[in-house]
Amino acid sequence: MQAFLxxxxxxxxxxxxxGILLGGVLALLALGLNLIxxxxxxTWICYAELVMIGMYAMYFLVQYYGISYFIAAPLTxxxxxxxxxxLHYLVIAPLLxxxxxxxxxxxxxxxxxxxxxxxxxxxxxxxNLGIRLPVLALGDMNFSYARLLSFLAALVGMVAVYLFMTxxxxxxxxxxxxxxxxxxxxxxxxxxxxxxxxxxxxxxLAGLAACLLVxxxxxxxxxxxxxxxxxxxxxxxxxxxxxxxxxxxAFVFAEIISLGGLFSDLEWGYVLAFAxxxxxxxxRPAGLLARRR
Amino acid sequence: xxxxxxxxxxxxGLAALVALPFVYRDPYHLHILVLILIWSFAYTSWSMMGxxxxxxxxxxxxxxxxxxxxxxxxxHLGLSPWVGIPVSMVAAGALALIVGYPCFRFRITGHxxxxxxLALSGIVLQVITATRDYTGGSLGYTPNRASGNKLLALQFDxxxxxxxxxxxxxxxxxxxxxxxxxxxxxxxxxxxxEDEDAAAAAGVNVTAEKLxxxxxxxxxxxxxxxxxxxxxxxxxxxxxxxxxxSLQMVFAAIVxxxxxxxxxxxxxxxxxxxxxxxxIGFGTNAVxxxxxxxxxxxxxxxxxxxxxILGSLLDRLKPQRKVSRAHEQKAVQIARPGA
Numbered sequence: 264m265q266a267f268l269x270x271x272x273x274x275x276x277x278x279x280x281x282g283i284l285l286g287g288v289l290a291l292l293a294l295g296l297n298l299i300x301x302x303x304x305x306t307w308i309c310y311a312e313l314v315m316i317g318m319y320a321m322y323f324l325v326q327y328y329g330i331s332y333f334i335a336a337p338l339t340x341x342x343x344x345x346x347x348x349x350l351h352y353l354v355i356a357p358l359l360x361x362x363x364x365x366x367x368x369x370x371x372x373x374x375x376x377x378x379x380x381x382x383x384x385x386x387x388x389x390x391n392l393g394i395r396l397p398v399l400a401l402g403d404m405n406f407s408y409a410r411l412l413s414f415l416a417a418l419v420g421m422v423a424v425y426l427f428m429t430x431x432x433x434x435x436x437x438x439x440x441x442x443x444x445x446x447x448x449x450x451x452x453x454x455x456x457x458x459x460x461x462x463x464x465x466x467x468l469a470g471l472a473a474c475l476l477v478x479x480x481x482x483x484x485x486x487x488x489x490x491x492x493x494x495x496x497x498x499x500x501x502x503x504x505x506x507x508x509x510x511x512x513a514f515v516f517a518e519i520i521s522l523g524g525l526f527s528d529l530e531w532g533y534v535l536a537f538a539x540x541x542x543x544x545x546x547r548p549a550g551l552l553a554r555r556r
Numbered sequence: 557x558x559x560x561x562x563x564x565x566x567x568x569g570l571a572a573l574v575a576l577p578f579v580y581r582d583p584y585h586l587h588i589l590v591l592i593l594i595w596s597f598a599y600t601s602w603s604m605m606g607x608x609x610x611x612x613x614x615x616x617x618x619x620x621x622x623x624x625x626x627x628x629x630x631x632h633l634g635l636s637p638w639v640g641i642p643v644s645m646v647a648a649g650a651l652a653l654i655v656g657y658p659c660f661r662f663r664i665t666g667h668x669x670x671x672x673x674l675a676l677s678g679i680v681l682q683v684i685t686a687t688r689d690y691t692g693g694s695l696g697y698t699p700n701r702a703s704g705n706k707l708l709a710l711q712f713d714x715x716x717x718x719x720x721x722x723x724x725x726x727x728x729x730x731x732x733x734x735x736x737x738x739x740x741x742x743x744x745x746x747x748x749x750e751d752e753d754a755a756a757a758a759g760v761n762v763t764a765e766k767l768x769x770x771x772x773x774x775x776x777x778x779x780x781x782x783x784x785x786x787x788x789x790x791x792x793x794x795x796x797x798x799x800x801x802s803l804q805m806v807f808a809a810i811v812x813x814x815x816x817x818x819x820x821x822x823x824x825x826x827x828x829x830x831x832x833x834x835x836i837g838f839g840t841n842a843v844x845x846x847x848x849x850x851x852x853x854x855x856x857x858x859x860x861x862x863x864x865i866l867g868s869l870l871d872r873l874k875p876q877r878k879v880s881r882a883h884e885q886k887a888v889q890i891a892r893p894g895a
Contacts, residue, residue, distance in 0.1 A: 369859065496675055
């Protein structure tokens with residue numbers, strides 16, 4: 264084992280593994296967004312802001328009301344799921360027939376609303392949960408348990424969604440609607456109900472991501488901007504609505520950010536990732552896994 | 557209004573606008589007017605693309621380039637903004653071409669175009685933040701005060717001068733808007749926004765037409781950024797670049813009305829007055845309230861009034877034009893990828 268480790272630069276390996284751990288959470292974020300896009304054909308620009316609200320919910324439940332983390336987490340997931348369903352009911356449903364860009368901009372308006380709601384209600388202070396998980400030392404490498412936990416929880420969440428989509432009637436109906444939204448109504452599937460359920464699941468995934476991210480990052484009203492754009496780019500890179508593509512793209516992106524950050528500042532990691540995205544858009548406009556036409 | 561009456565009315569309006577600072581000298585109100593004019597110009601620049609369905613969230617990037625390139629060249633190279641502003645405009649134009657050409661060539665439209673441009677403004681924001689040794693990072697950046705010739709440094713303490721400069725720039729924006737509105741490009745771009753394949757089949761050079769309008773729009777946005785920087789003498793990445801600024805442009809243009817020349821200006825008047833009223837009314841408690849109102853309005857407008865305030869008003873005043881403008885109801889529509 265030691266000989267194997269000696270071959271690589273130890274920091275390089277640490278960055279690679281940290282990238283994989285980061286990729287897990289990004290993949291979870293991308294999964295929710297992809298689900299919404301694939302089924303309802305709408306991009307929620309405000310997705311990361313739902314996560315932000317979830318992080319505040321966790322903060323207040325745990326810090327203010329003193330509820331245990333593991334009880335607060337399901338409550339938060341439920342809350343954000345309800346928010347997701349509300350978002351669909353109030354904003355998206357009236358716009359379903361409108362041009363797609365209008366839907367995108369309407370959720371952009373929701374982004375403003377959520378961000379400034381948090382500013383008004385909670386102020387612009389940085390808050391954190393105050394839970395500091397220990398650091399796992401493996402050889403000379405350090406990994407935070409928070410990241411490891413997030414990675415595992417993200418994987419579990421993704422498997423759960425996969426099972427739901429393939430093993431239940433509702434899941435099957437969701438997948439069928441994403442293939443043809445006109446025909447399914449004729450087959451006796453209530454599309455409105457399915458859309459609401461899908462939005463709630465998408466919101467729930469945002470809630471799960473919030474529970475995990477709150478362990479690693481401080482929460483403030485603009486925290487959504489730090490991982491929101493990257494989530495969209497991952498979804499587009501994977502091909503909007505393509506779950507497996509999004510999954511792979513999340514890890515590619517996480518590695519670029521992590522390795523870019525190793526050689527220089529973290530910002531340059533992001534710049535590299537964004538530039539990589541633009542170049543990839545020209546090479547494979549319909550996503551990494553798209554079949555060439 | 558007849559053509560002649562229209563010319564007289566706009567001439568009189570313009571004369572009133574030019575005369576205003578010589579009659580009315582309240583510095584605070586002039587300051588608000590200057591801001592409204594500069595942002596109106598930026599929003600007008602955005603709507604040149606936006607009205608043809610090219611919804612870009614990258615304009616925050618172009619604006620940031622305009623502001624930062626001008627300020628950096630003044631501080632580090634000692635080059636006057638008279639040189640710096642054209643250079644920054646060329647830089648923004650070059651970036652627009654580099655990103656735009658492949659986008660249009662490979663038919664990246666709809667959601668995908670929005671998200672590619674989103675990445676662009678993300679890149680500019682991160683580069684400004686990352687090169688903090690030169691740009692001051694997120695703490696912001698101040699162009700050095702000129703010691704000698706004020707005109708050479710394009711720095712004036714006098715609000716009246718700035719008002720006239722901003723008015724001139726805004727007027728240029730409106731004139732360019734009308735030139736495009738009258739030209740052949742408008743028909744080509746409208747055809748493209750309805751159906752790219754059909755437009756191409758009818759002999760429209762889709763890539764060239766889109767590039768042209770993108771270039772004009774980006775260059776003008778960079779100018780707006782540079783003027784804003786020279787006026788405020790303080791810029792931060794968050795006020796002149798990034799996704800929030802891009803969304804703000806989209807918001808103001810849509811609220812005012814995308815499809816009429818003065819629509820973005822009306823949008824700027826509404827948004828800036830709203831923000832100022834809230835700021836004065838609520839003081840420091842108002843942090844966030846303006847954006848809260850913006851956001852709610854944006855959602856309501858898109859659902860109930862997609863043509864904006866001015867667009868809907870004009871339609872109501874002139875019901876006979878409604879037929880010819882009917883396509884604009886869905887002119888924000890973009891050919892869906894793969895459709």
